[in-house]
Amino acid sequence: MMHSHGLRASSVAAASGIVTTGLVLNLDAGNSASYSGSGTTWTDLSGYGNNGTLVNGPTFSSANGGSILFDGTNDYMSATLGGSGCDRTTFSVDWxxxxxxxxxxxxxxLMNSSGTAGTYWQGFTFTTNSLGQWSVGTALFTASATETSTSTLFTNGQWCHVVISFDGTTMKAYKNAVEVMSASSSVHSSNFVLLQVGAGPGFFQNTYFDGNLAALKVYSGKALSAAEVTQNFNALRGRYGV
Incomplete structure (x- = not known):
């Protein structure tokens, strides 16, 4: 059951100064227009109506302006990317x-092209590997699969801004506006129509994320530049003391 941890501030300013070109999904738990503090709907602020659905009871935390807490047991979020979906050839994910x-x-x-949760045919995935390092993949479980791991680690209990950008050839990863990975990557065969946060498909389906997610943006047809990554980082970093 959804419930709130503590009282939310009566007014949280919407994020200003973020990059909006190509923005097709914009979820922000720190903005009451996106998440009220209760319920299963996380409203998309991009204007495209790609709302997220919280499954199995992720909870709201009012700390740092507001975030969604996933319990690592069975919580996840799912969102259908309407229209033609997210462009598989050029995209960015920012959270x-x-x-x-x-x-x-x-x-x-996770973003896939099947539109069905729990399928193997992953267009894009961001996981941690056995060492706890970031692992980024495209077109997994296909003949053109590409997966790259970085030496970058999360620090438990610390806020972190992550951006993955893909320009059709090169996948880049940024942590707190610093580039930590650049590698050639394959292009998936179809646009992405389903986004899932906190749980994976198939034999990875029981590897649930344990932690908070405060804001999530998806850009279609847009590979964020280093300067744009920094712009988005600076727009929200004050909330998280980073």
């Missing part, structure tokens, strides 16, 4: 997170 406990194959972000 603020605070892991409680990172473990092997924790599934943080």
């Amino acid at each position: 603020w997170t605070r892991p409680t406990a990172v473990s092997n194959y924790d599934q943080l972000i």
Whole structure:
């Protein structure tokens, strides 16, 4: 059951100064227009209506302006990316997170082209590997699969801004506006129509994320530049003391 941890501030300013070009999903638990503090709907502020659905009772925390807490047991969020979905050839995913406990194959972000949760045909996935390092993959479980791990680690209990950008050739990862990975990556065969946070597909489906997610943005047809990553980082960093 959804419930609130403590009292939420009566007014939280909407994030200003974020990059809006190509923005097709904008979830912000620190904005009451996006999440009221209760219920299962996390409203998309991009204007495209790609609302998220919270499953199995993720809870709201009022700390740091507001975030959604996933329990690491069975909580996750799912959102359908309407229209033609997210462009598989050029995209970016941007989020603020605070892991409680990172473990092997924790599934943080997944986008697939089937529109069905729990399928193997992953267009894009962000997980942690057996060392707790970031692992980013495209077109997994296909002949053109690509997966790259970085030496970058999450720190349990600390807020972190993560951005993954893909320009059709190169996948880049940023932690707190610092580039930590750049690698060639394959292009998935179809646009992404389903986004899932906190749980993976198939034999990874029981590797749930344990921690907070405060804000999540998806850009279609837009690979954020280093300057734009910094712009988004600066727009919200004050909330999280980073």
